Amino acid sequence: xxxxxxxxxxxxxxxxxxxxxxxxxxxMTITCWNTIMNSEKITTLTASFGHTPSGSTLFSVHAGIPxxxxxxxxxxxxxNMAVLCDEACDADIRTTRAMNxxxxxxxxxxxxxxAAALEGLGQAAQG
Numbered sequence: 001x002x003x004x005x006x007x008x009x010x011x012x013x014x015x016x017x018x019x020x021x022x023x024x025x026x027x028m029t030i031t032c033w034n035t036i037m038n039s040e041k042i043t044t045l046t047a048s049f050g051h052t053p054s055g056s057t058l059f060s061v062h063a064g065i066p067x068x069x070x071x072x073x074x075x076x077x078x079x080n081m082a083v084l085c086d087e088a089c090d091a092d093i094r095t096t097r098a099m100n101x102x103x104x105x106x107x108x109x110x111x112x113x114x115a116a117a118l119e120g121l122g123q124a125a126q127g
Contacts, residue, residue: 040066041124042066042067042120042121042124043063043064043065043066043067043120044061044062044063044064044065044067044070044113044116044117044119044120045063045116045119045120045123046060046061046062046063046116047060047061047112047113047115047116047119048060048061048112049061049108049109049111049112049115050105050108050109050112059108059109059112060112061112061113061115061116063116063120065116067117067120067121070113070116070117070120071113071117073113074110074113074114074117077106077109077110077113078110080106081103081106081107081110084099084102084103084106085103087099088100088103
């Protein structure tokens, strides 16, 4: 099983102490999630998002942002999208179109944050 740079293994990883227990039928357990989330050492890598029709990059997530900060911003984006989604149901067509554009921007930035966080976590796991 593979998770963007993290491979399932029967040996604990020194970087993030991930181990797979046979008695759990192959499920992966992370025994130090709090350590990972509170570590300033695990940071994002650069990830770009929001491209123009010609392919130029408009935005990017900077490398070096602590993982927990990136995930907090991702959670805020998701919460905002949920509110907009609820509001769009009752809005007129013009307002709904505007909300859809905003949700698209939130999705793009959330995808960038997630990619940067996963890349940083993968790098930390590899050593």
